[in-house]
Every structure is written in C-alpha cells, then in structure tokens.
Amino acid sequence: MTKTRVLFACTHNSARSQMAEALLNAWGADAFEARSAGTEATGIKPETVVVMAELGLDLAGHWSKTISEFRAESFDWFITVCDDAKESCPILPGVPNAAHWNIDDPSGVRGTDAERLEAFRQARDEIGGRIRQFMKDAAPSA
Secondary structure: OOOEEEEEEEOOOOOHHHHHHHHHHHHOOOOEEEEEEEOOOOOOOHHHHHHHHOOOOOOOOOOOOEHHHHOOOOOOEEEEOOHHHHHHOOOOOOOOEEEEOOOOOHHHOOOOHHHHHHHHHHHHHHHHHHHHHHHHHHOOOO
C-alpha cells in the first residue's frame, strides 16, 4: 500500500508542525508519512521536546527545516498549522490537497516554566485531536 505523504508547515518549524509530524508518524505509520517545515527555520523549542517526550515520542534527530527544502518532493497533503504560514505559503505547487489548522502558538506564551509547558501541552493535545480526525478522513485506500 502506498502511504499518504503529508507536509505540515508553520512559521518557524519549532513547535506545532514538529508536533504534527511526530504524532502522525507515530500513530499512522502504516498509512502515512509526515514531514514538517517552516517558512523559516529557527530550531526546535525545548518545550516541544519535553511535551512530546511525555507521550513517549523522542524528537532526537528532528531539526528545524524550511519549506523550500521539500520543493522537489511530492506530497499528497500540505497542512498549515498557523495563520502566518497560511498567509506566507497558502499552497504548495503540485500538492493536490491542502488544509489549514490554526493552532495557537505556544511559543508566544509568557509566564513561568509551568505555564509555558501547559501552553505547549494544550497545542500538542489540540494537534493530536486533529491528527486523529485527519487519519480517519484521509486514510489511503488499499
């Protein structure tokens, strides 16, 4: 069976798109292959690594990438997970399906370490819910 290839994009490829990539690859490995990128690359936020580890997902080996790094690859879906990425790059030429999930940026939350981690958990959990629904809706046919 051919896997459905998905590219997730956000502004910095530091949190939301990284979470989406890791969750889809973990939960849908039999049917999906996910990658992530940003309109610019700035490095993965430490909080992203922590909240994904809480689910048993190790982001070692992940790094922040730009959308342009994937221009030569083919994808079935291009999903933006923030409004800035949608405005900067609303479509990816040659990708037949696109979606937009506006997930609040946990990186913008100010406060204690605990408050920041909670914002990252909330983003992770919202993305997780969307990933589960996406897996039902976009599962490749046998």
